[in-house]
Amino acid sequence: MAQVTIADLAAQAERLGLVLSAGPAGEQVVARVEVATLERLDSAPAGALVIVPGDAPPPPYRLDVALRQASARQVTALVFTTGLTLPTTARILAERGGVTVFAAPTVRPAELAMTVDRLLSAGASEAIMRAGHGIAKASEAAAEGLPEDILAAANRALGSDLVLVHDPHVLWSATDAVCVGEVPIGRLAGSELDPAVAVARPVIASLMSRAAQRRISDRFAPTQSRADLIVELILAESSRVEGFVARAARLGLPLQLSHAAGWLRPTSLITPEARAPRSVQPAVELFALQLAEERPEMWHVAFVQDDLILVCTEEHGAGDHQRRLREVAERVQAHAQNLAGPEWAYTLGLGTPQLGAGGLRSSAAEARIAAESAVAAGRLGSVELTDVTGLRRVLLDVYASPTSRSLLADILRPLDALGPERAHTSVVTLLSYLSHGKSLAHAGRELNLHPNAVGYRLKRVREELKLDLDDPDTRFALELACRVRLLGAVRR
Numbered sequence: 001m002a003q004v005t006i007a008d009l010a011a012q013a014e015r016l017g018l019v020l021s022a023g024p025a026g027e028q029v030v031a032r033v034e035v036a037t038l039e040r041l042d043s044a045p046a047g048a049l050v051i052v053p054g055d056a057p058p059p060p061y062r063l064d065v066a067l068r069q070a071s072a073r074q075v076t077a078l079v080f081t082t083g084l085t086l087p088t089t090a091r092i093l094a095e096r097g098g099v100t101v102f103a104a105p106t107v108r109p110a111e112l113a114m115t116v117d118r119l120l121s122a123g124a125s126e127a128i129m130r131a132g133h134g135i136a137k138a139s140e141a142a143a144e145g146l147p148e149d150i151l152a153a154a155n156r157a158l159g160s161d162l163v164l165v166h167d168p169h170v171l172w173s174a175t176d177a178v179c180v181g182e183v184p185i186g187r188l189a190g191s192e193l194d195p196a197v198a199v200a201r202p203v204i205a206s207l208m209s210r211a212a213q214r215r216i217s218d219r220f221a222p223t224q225s226r227a228d229l230i231v232e233l234i235l236a237e238s239s240r241v242e243g244f245v246a247r248a249a250r251l252g253l254p255l256q257l258s259h260a261a262g263w264l265r266p267t268s269l270i271t272p273e274a275r276a277p278r279s280v281q282p283a284v285e286l287f288a289l290q291l292a293e294e295r296p297e298m299w300h301v302a303f304v305q306d307d308l309i310l311v312c313t314e315e316h317g318a319g320d321h322q323r324r325l326r327e328v329a330e331r332v333q334a335h336a337q338n339l340a341g342p343e344w345a346y347t348l349g350l351g352t353p354q355l356g357a358g359g360l361r362s363s364a365a366e367a368r369i370a371a372e373s374a375v376a377a378g379r380l381g382s383v384e385l386t387d388v389t390g391l392r393r394v395l396l397d398v399y400a401s402p403t404s405r406s407l408l409a410d411i412l413r414p415l416d417a418l419g420p421e422r423a424h425t426s427v428v429t430l431l432s433y434l435s436h437g438k439s440l441a442h443a444g445r446e447l448n449l450h451p452n453a454v455g456y457r458l459k460r461v462r463e464e465l466k467l468d469l470d471d472p473d474t475r476f477a478l479e480l481a482c483r484v485r486l487l488g489a490v491r492r
Helices: 006-011 038-043 060-072 088-097 109-121 124-142 147-158 195-235 238-250 280-293 321-340 356-376 390-399 402-418 420-435 440-447 451-465 472-488
Strands: 019-022 032-035 048-052 077-080 100-103 163-166 177-180 183-189 258-268 298-304 307-314 344-350 383-385
Touching: 006 109, 019 088, 032 109, 038 060, 048 109, 060 077, 060 088, 088 100, 124 147, 124 195, 147 163, 147 195, 177 195, 183 195, 183 280, 195 238, 195 298, 195 307, 195 356, 238 356, 258 321, 258 356, 280 298, 280 307, 280 321, 307 321, 307 356, 321 344, 321 383, 344 356, 356 383, 402 420, 402 451, 402 472, 420 440, 420 451, 420 472, 440 451
Parallel strands: 032 048, 048 077, 077 100, 344 383
Antiparallel strands: 019 100, 163 183, 177 183, 258 307, 258 344, 298 307
16 A cells, blocks of 8 residues: 555545545545445544545534544544535534545545545556546646646646756657757656656646747747748849838838848858758747847847848837847857857857848848858857948948849859869959059059069959950959959858
8 A cells, every 4th residue: 555645635636526625634644445424434444534425415513423433533534425514613623633524526435435545556547547637637728728827737637746947958859848849948847756747747748848839839920920021031132122011011020110130150160061950040049039029129030041130120210229139149149059069159240220121131231241251250159240331331232132243243253163262362363453443563562462473363364254354344343243252252
């Protein structure tokens, strides 16, 4: 026999159909279960839980006599299978005599006796019954409830004390893991010795995971839809920008306001070409959405392959717009770094606040180029701010257009046949020559080369490009192509 106490029965009162009416509910041990009428209480064994069948509560005087008899016989508890309202004298007698009184108006005596006996025997069948009851109650709560409601219902039914321990590193495949999709929230911790809890815990964790997923989807579905639109806007041809205004309005994205973008780029410190860990992206997205939800600005989180784009939208002219973007973006950067581990670096580029749909594209381009430039310069894991004016802003607008980039890239494409290093050297030399008014001497001083060496390089460039460098329009197009190529270049 297992050591089952009145406290254990009280903890499982919902499953057993018991209602505590009077007397102590502590560590009194229940040794056995008996079914007997009040007339036979004088033969009940010590330590017994006596189930008293009946369709109506006994009269008050009969209750008083029964409680005195039960106390004298050291009976642990009396269970009346009817509704029960005890008078004051009966309550006092139950407390003084150490006899716990339960009502069980919805349970048949034989079924209750069998259930309690199984509980006392602590057999596998009893554990499975408890687990099944806990799962059933948790499932009822899951129909409309939150993860917290599911856990509370399961604990009441099982008589357990399962708790959700936050642990972002628990494997999503663990039986006690509670996740949103594959993003771990934590794990269910509780008694390792209770077999009913061991059986029910994986199902309860799964129900809580589904409820958490549903809650997150309901909360962030509009934001995620707007994020998809932002990615389309950033990657679209500049001629299509105006076509996004109506769609954005329907989704609640105020493109007419001011936008500041952050660009977070992961880089492997071991294999630079490697893709970021698959588990990091959804976890970072969830963290960023929850973080942004607490703030008054409008925020959006989107991904272009492994790169994260964070957009902060405010009224035009709002002070410290870029500073607020940086506050949130740096926390997202730190969280991503913590999840990915020391073999990865997350580099953050920040664009300037700009107005309208075109401004959102330009700010995103600034942020992207700032991150790319930092990676190219070896400043992995840093935060790079963009504060651009004049020609550089014009170049960024050109770079943000896929069509413009493609057209300018076509001009220099013959140089790519020389290989990455020689092509880059040729572009640098050509830009220096053109920007100094075709002066070999000035270009040589800038490049730290003899003018004849510059001329030798340019001879090769002319042969590859087959363009007339004496034509002003050709020179302008070439210089613009060189500047855009070097602006967006990322060399490991």
